[in-house]
Amino acid sequence: MSSAAVDATGNPIPTSAVLTASAKHIGLRCMPENVAFLKCKKNDPNPEKCLDKGRDVTRCVLGLLKDLHQKCQKEMDDYVGCMYYYTNEFDLCRKEQEAFEKVCPLK
């Protein structure tokens, strides 16, 4: 189980540790896509009907992860490693979270 969070081409893999580490950024910067997808789902839970919005969400989130990883690689790797070690418990990783948000701030 690699806690390294990047695959062969250097893109971050969306594991639970990576996603919870960047959850605040995702919630802020991918909010329109997320909300559109959820509204589509609420309207009709059929997966085939919301595939395009789902692709928007995936594109936004994976692009955001790659962007974060490029800008603040070491802090993000530390934070993701801490999240992996403590199974996504925010309160046990405050130090790494502060370092990460100092370099890649939530705007």
Add this chain to the structure above:
Amino acid sequence: MTEAMIRKKAGMASVKDMPLLQDGPPPGGFPPVRYARRISNTGPSAMAIFLAVSGAFAWGMYQVGQGNKIRRALKEEKYAARRAILPILQAEEDERFVSEWKKYLDYEADVMKYVPGWKVGENVYNSGRWMPPATGELRPDVW
């Protein structure tokens, strides 16, 4: 030696005439012993004790409320993170499901191709809503 040799008196006829050796009170008797109660009436009054205890209780309950606020904020942080990553997880699962469902429909068409009047796929419920498949066969690696 025997007691008679130690404690003898001149002209003693028998052991019963030996001088007495007893444990007794000192001359003049013992000093008097105090046994009367002496509980003082000083210290905090009842109202003072009541106010102190209820003050401690109120402060403790205030601390409980503050702690609950902190814990609720932590829980909200966790839930907000889950809400933020829910769409991407659902979108990925939808993609996987749609490809598996297509494969399943092809398999069904292949199996039922000699059955007259069989409309392949989607012959589940009549309500018009989409329901997830109830067979559990689409994830054989999980089950």
